Amino acid sequence: MRTDISNINEQSPCEDLTEGLMIFAQGTSKDFKTGEWRTSTPVFDKDKCKQCLLCAPVCPDGCIPVTDGRRDDFDMDHCKGCGICEKACPFGAITMREGV
Amino acid sequence: MSRKDRMSGNEAVAFAIRQVNPDVMPAFPITPSTEIPQMVSTYIANGEMDTEFIPVESEHSSMSAAIGSEAAGARSMTATSSCGLAFMWEELLVAASNRLPVVLTLVNRTLSGPININCDHSDGMGARDTGWIQIYAENNQEAYDNYIQAFPIAEDKRVHLPVMVCQDGFITSHAVENILVEEDEDVKEFVGEYHPEEFLLNPGKPVSVGPYAVSAYSMEAKYNQELAMEASKEVIAEVAQKFRDKFGRGFTFFEEYRTEDADYIMLIMGSAAGTAKEAVDELRDAGVKAGVLKLRVFRPFPEDEIAKALRGCKAVAIMDRCESYNGNGGPLSSEVCAALYRNEVFIKTVSYVYGLAGRDFTVDSAKKVFSQLEEAAKGVKIKQHTYVGLRTKS
Numbered sequence: 450m451r452t453d454i455s456n457i458n459e460q461s462p463c464e465d466l467t468e469g470l471m472i473f474a475q476g477t478s479k480d481f482k483t484g485e486w487r488t489s490t491p492v493f494d495k496d497k498c499k500q501c502l503l504c505a506p507v508c509p510d511g512c513i514p515v516t517d518g519r520r521d522d523f524d525m526d527h528c529k530g531c532g533i534c535e536k537a538c539p540f541g542a543i544t545m546r547e548g549v
Numbered sequence: 550m551s552r553k554d555r556m557s558g559n560e561a562v563a564f565a566i567r568q569v570n571p572d573v574m575p576a577f578p579i580t581p582s583t584e585i586p587q588m589v590s591t592y593i594a595n596g597e598m599d600t601e602f603i604p605v606e607s608e609h610s611s612m613s614a615a616i617g618s619e620a621a622g623a624r625s626m627t628a629t630s631s632c633g634l635a636f637m638w639e640e641l642l643v644a645a646s647n648r649l650p651v652v653l654t655l656v657n658r659t660l661s662g663p664i665n666i667n668c669d670h671s672d673g674m675g676a677r678d679t680g681w682i683q684i685y686a687e688n689n690q691e692a693y694d695n696y697i698q699a700f701p702i703a704e705d706k707r708v709h710l711p712v713m714v715c716q717d718g719f720i721t722s723h724a725v726e727n728i729l730v731e732e733d734e735d736v737k738e739f740v741g742e743y744h745p746e747e748f749l750l751n752p753g754k755p756v757s758v759g760p761y762a763v764s765a766y767s768m769e770a771k772y773n774q775e776l777a778m779e780a781s782k783e784v785i786a787e788v789a790q791k792f793r794d795k796f797g798r799g800f801t802f803f804e805e806y807r808t809e810d811a812d813y814i815m816l817i818m819g820s821a822a823g824t825a826k827e828a829v830d831e832l833r834d835a836g837v838k839a840g841v842l843k844l845r846v847f848r849p850f851p852e853d854e855i856a857k858a859l860r861g862c863k864a865v866a867i868m869d870r871c872e873s874y875n876g877n878g879g880p881l882s883s884e885v886c887a888a889l890y891r892n893e894v895f896i897k898t899v900s901y902v903y904g905l906a907g908r909d910f911t912v913d914s915a916k917k918v919f920s921q922l923e924e925a926a927k928g929v930k931i932k933q934h935t936y937v938g939l940r941t942k943s
Binding site for chain 2: 451459461466469470471473474475477
């Protein structure tokens with residue numbers, strides 16, 4: 450029953466779908482560029498950022514990558530533009546602008 | 550070896566649950582099924598079984614918890630009645646579409662309103678299109694036997710669908726009758742260990758259950774689910790045969806009682822079938838060729854088998870213990886008539902509604918229905934969807 454779901458697409462016949470549409474993999478949401486749902490976009494000001502990291506854990510989509518205790522720019526492939534990070538930032542290093 | 554005992558329907562099912570010893574049972578009390586989780590809790594407290602019992606805050610939660618634990622890889626079940634089943638509505642469909650072999654023991658009780666705690670089939674019939682297999686019992690023996698068969702049916706690879714095992718509230722659930730119970734090891738052997746192929750708590754083999762599906766996938770998924778329901782007929786028949794071979798009793802989709810040469814057949818489900826058989830015996834003594842077809846499996850609906858079983862008679866009474874409020878009779882009536890028509894069996898059919906909210910259905914009530922069938926067979930037009938035993942001025 451374990452199927453490589455990358456072989457399944459919108460043209461696959463019903464016989465090829467998995468039972469109950471089970472997905473035999475993990476982290477597959479990364480494959481879907483849901484950032485295009487965004488209607489406003491966070492802009493990161495590197496100079497104002499103090500690397501306090503209050504923003505990273507509040508992002509509902511995990512779109513603030515942190516490496517070795519320092520945050521990097523946003524993962525725009527998956528950011529939905531909710532603006533929570535802007536409110537969490539005490540230093541004005543994140544500002545939301547209209548549009549993608 | 551079978552052992553003779555006396556038990557109520559609820560006791561019989563609780564006894565079977567102890568024997569099966571499922572992994573997880575979330576449940577919330579509701580009349581008339583309350584005794585089942587209560588008795589199971591007692592078995593657990595006494596160390597006679599080690600099922601993880603979860604006392605939840607509602608039936609919405611009990612079915613959700615059963616779905617979660619089943620998906621995690623644990624054999625899971627619950628019990629409920631009436632409004633409890635209605636409150637599970639959303640999750641019933643989720644259990645079926647996620648192809649989880651959950652077992653639910655339903656003690657049939659009417660749905661409000663008027664609010665009433667007694668038996669009819671409006672709860673089970675309301676859930677008839679949720680994708681669950683539904684098996685109905687006439688008495689405590691069948692409630693016990695059907696529960697034991699539910700797991701091998703649900704967990705079969707060709708099926709992977711949830712099963713609802715139904716018995717009539719109070720009439721079966723609370724009346725104490727003789728019963729044959731089997732040895733614990735024989736029941737355990739019949740049911741077998743549960744080894745799901747795919748489950749959430751399976752290290753190294755990740756799986757996601759119940760993902761969102763866009764329109765391009767949903768229709769195919771629903772069709773596959775329907776195919777599994779159709780395939781379950783074969784499995785239900787195999788499991789019934791295996792049960793007969795091992796324990797010496799039971800039926801496949803229905804029981805045919807004195808129907809072989811019958812002119813008039815009453816098609817009925819649940820405890821009232823016993824009353825109908827008594828009426829048939831009395832009518833046979835008086836020379837009337839009457840019989841009963843007692844439906845055991847309502848989902849999947851055995852349409853061809855029913856049409857074949859009825860084709861030799863002159864008239865059939867289709868007995869619904871439920872009102873559909875659609876002006877076209879109850880669900881059994883609609884589905885049996887469709888089955889007959891598609892199979893080109895053009896006998897007289899008369900649909901009846903009986904026993905709502907615990908109203909008595911007596912031998913005399915059944916005999917009156919049979920006398921109307923005799924009239925119908927002679928060409929007299931009989932009113933459809935008659936309420937048996939209803940008080941009216943006309």
